[in-house]
Amino acid sequence: MSTLVWFRRDLRLADHAPLRAACASGEPVLPVFIWDPEQEGADAHWPTGAASRVWLHHSLASLGAALALRGSRLLLACGPTAAVLDELARATGATSLHFNRRIEPAARALEARVAARLGERLAVNAHGDGLLVPVTRLATASGEPYRVFTPFWRKLRETFDPGRPLPAPSAVPAPAQWPASVALDVLGLLPRIRWDIPLTDAWRIGEDAARARLWDFATGHAGHYDARRDFPAVDGVSRLSPHLHFGEISPRQAWLAVQSAAAAAGLMTVPETMLGWLRQIAWREFACHLLHHYPQTADAPLRDDFRDFPWCDDPQAVARWQRGETGFPIVDAGMRELWQTGWMHNRVRMIVASFLCKDIGAHWLEGARWFWDTLFDADLANNTQGWQWTAGCGADAAPYFRVFNPTLQSAKFDPDGVYLRRWLPELARLPTADLHAPGQAAPLTLAGAGVKLGSTYPAPMLDHGAARLAALARLKRAQA
DNA sequence: TGAAATGTTGGGGCG
């Protein structure tokens, strides 16, 4: 007799209903994580990206250590999920299975296969810690899923009650004998060429670090979020996205932390200044609801009038964007931050995304795939909605005529050039006024700063004014 | 969670 807890993208012990329920059963608990080649192969649907695999490796190590401190283990297995769980259940005489639902199409299909295979012999319990509110609960007056964020957010604020925090169990009952487990390295999550080491240096991975960062943020920068969130050189955002994606913290814990921080400051309710960040948590929730209700949007535009949109197929231009060699400093700085840290500031994400979809005219999936592979926080729901929002083909998307001007955005949100100089040291000696658009700087100024366009730094790959007009023409024609 | 084009206004230079 035992209980299985199947860990997925919920790599934590606190606020974890499946683990809590398993511990309450009184039976020995078998925590397991499965790396499934059928889900992760080259022909699988959005298999885990390269950067995400690195994070996953370290997060699993952290979760294993945390379980060990509670007298338990994290079993690791490599194989088809349903078969692995089936075998484990037979070997240990398990009578029930607990796990948290996911909303990604492939993950939901997998859950269905698991339930079909194990449902007759085991009590299969699906929990919903990944979301604040179950996807079936929030609906418009006509019963449709929300497709506009603002009413979604209003409804969420009115109806959501986070309840009380669910602490981590102090001990997890162990079986008399542990079944076999593979070593973490066997999962092969780390790259052969160890490019991951400098990337992970910038992060502390795992539940303990995530909770510490959450509390620091909730009691500190969260109170100034709206005033500082748009400035990539300022330490004003939470950087919690990878932790949230891997479930090292839950969105409910995020909500509760903000409430607790407000209470600790002597406030009865969460002040307006701290709501800005919860609004971002709600964007994440909104993206999950959309992907659940419109699962085809992971690969296709939500809006029908974009079905035959004339995206420009220019692999060389996309490659320049990927490498941060567009000649537009704010774009290049962002793409290099992404490549070197596995993360990019949100304001800069919008700028580089607008540049790819509007200026270059590339298909939004080109951007989505690159982000998917390079971001530590790559999340199918957020990534899909973010890119479709930028391209104008998603729910509540940016109007087609909204085209970011990279130079103006740069001057507005990095006025002193601190962010640009950090990621583009070859431009560091340019006066700030010229830093945002070296392509328009006087030759003497460039020479004085040691910048040679086309050799030390690329000349602009396109004329933004002309690219903007071309994008407007394409988009206007496509409007139904 | 834009930006450019176009419109309006009012202060100041100047004949």
Next chain:
DNA sequence: ACGCCCCAACATTTC
């Protein structure tokens, strides 16, 4: 002193 024009500053409209 007056009217005219220029244009910066701001507001509105349009893409």
